Amino acid sequence: MSAPEVRGANEMHGAIEVRGATVRYGEVLALDDVSLTVEAGRVTGLIGMNGSGKSTLFKTIIGLVRPTAGQVRLQGADPTSARRRGLIGYVPQSEDVDWTFPVSVRDVVMMGRYGRQGPLRRARAADRRAVDDALERVELTDLAERQIGQLSGGQRKRAFVARGIAQGADILLLDEPFAGVDKRSEATIVRLLRELAASGSTVLVSTHDLHALPSLADEAVLLLRRVLFHGSVAEALEPANLSRAFGLESDANPEEAS
Ligand SMILES: Nc1ncnc2c1ncn2[C@@H]1O[C@H](COP(=O)(O)OP(=O)(O)OP(=O)(O)O)[C@@H](O)[C@H]1O
């Protein structure tokens, strides 16, 4: 396999730097010595089969999961301080969200502004404008006052994308934002992510939609506990690479790892 994105140590200056990250959940080895540099101004697609460690990688990057070895730097900062500074927006996989939480769509999007508000979380005009603008961009203005749990799956995704947009974070992590989303909503989200990258943001997005990958991403990472490949989308989609990533080879079952 070629490795067009291999960089020397002296060139390590991406917006997201993961170095030698290993994560275990008890017996399960979820990430095995993962090193990854994600550059600003691009959309990077994260591809891998169920259980390959994508969500774990996101959680490691934002500091929700602590690696047993290795480290993460976000624009040079550790995850906790980067999060405190509002540097990272995170759209979690739907399964990781409590949808019964009694907040409206507008409240969810406003959460993206908390980092800019004081301890009393008093929304100012600029916060309200940012929220209105983000709701508009994901086409949820009409549903803004609904409880978040009373939206469809695709609408919920868009609400969380709006939260990331309202936050104005430099780094945006999206864990399967297209799962259960129809083609029109997917196209809306893709367009937004491309706009954000074009304006200098760092966008890392996991997806199972390989068909959409060329229009979504500038580069792709294939993950199977380790980084199997990091390079162009076209090369990532080559059959030999996909069959390794999707477990069509004997050593591929991540659930059997320890
Ligand atoms: N909290 C946890 N406790 C124990 N094991 C976990 C936990 N979270 C994830 N795992 C295991 O770690 C491995 C990686 O899981 P992860 O959720 O990161 O995969 P994924 O690539 O996001 O999968 P999917 O495509 O299904 O979302 C899996 O084997 C999973 O069962």
Ligand SMILES: [Mg+2]
């Ligand atoms: Mg996942």
